[in-house]
Amino acid sequence: MSILYLVKKNDEFVSFCSCKESLVGDPGQLDCPWCGCGWLFSCTKCRKAFSFAVATEIDKTWEEIAVEDLYGYSKKQPTHEEISEWVEAMKAMQSDIELGKTYVYLDGVFIPADEENFSMEGWYAKHEFEYVPQVAALKNAEIEKLVLSNPEYWRNNRM
Template sequence: MSAKPGLFLKKANDDLVSHCKCSPSVWIAGPGQLDCPWCGCGWLFICPQCRRAFTFAVAEPCDLTWEELAWHDLKTRYSEPPTDEEVEMWIDCMKSVVGDLEEGKQYVYLDFYAIPVDAENFAFDGMFSQHKLLWVPQVQALAKPAIVDEILSNPDYWLDRRIDIDDEYDVPG
């Protein structure tokens, strides 16, 4: 059996966008990011139970192994049980997404990474675009909801910063 992640992300609340009505005790699913990240797939977490999106997650101690987390997510994603290869791919992917977490800290999802809600003046290359932000857009959108349309759900924001890739997605990490 594999190691435990130590800390992993759980749904924190229903703030901003939350189509998931599951309890806050649900762990996050692997990203379902498509080539249209402005639809929400590039800036929202996914619930592995109901497959719906939410904005904020919190880092908490996790008693499950990486394999158990993968199975919990993948069994609701596909009609067939996941293969060992799919489980390993999920684990590798999620280790890149969650990176270094701090217990009790809240995070948002942005273009393949869990970003701390208190991040300021940060830049990174995501799966789809390059980002250079003074603040976390999801957090600022709590006070100014127009930011969702101006940045997060704005195709121009994402496409103007798009990373050129050769006909296939390269997963960062």
């Protein structure tokens, strides 16, 4: 049985993960999203960050991925309750992903990389962009300093 799930697409922009199979972990976003926790995916195995993921069919269950991610985070066996909560949250976050489409993470939301002229309310701030900032940063590296990793940007847009 396979499920549709977000998997690391490439090493473009920011990518510290070198795992053979890099599945997107639950966003452990802190109250300092500019550190990367608010705009980078993390790998379920090594917990290292990357920028782009693609929706792919994989031969794992939601529960298997939950155990991998939760164990990778805490280094202890998760409870049934923790697994159930993780599965529920990640199914909700990935409910609109489409096979083969590329995504980025921004402030609690998985966003299609080809999204244009959008606004959203995230977990921390309200955002309004002409283009997805991670994609724009591929052509203009200053976007990372001006927006993504800029505490002032995040605080000025805090809800």
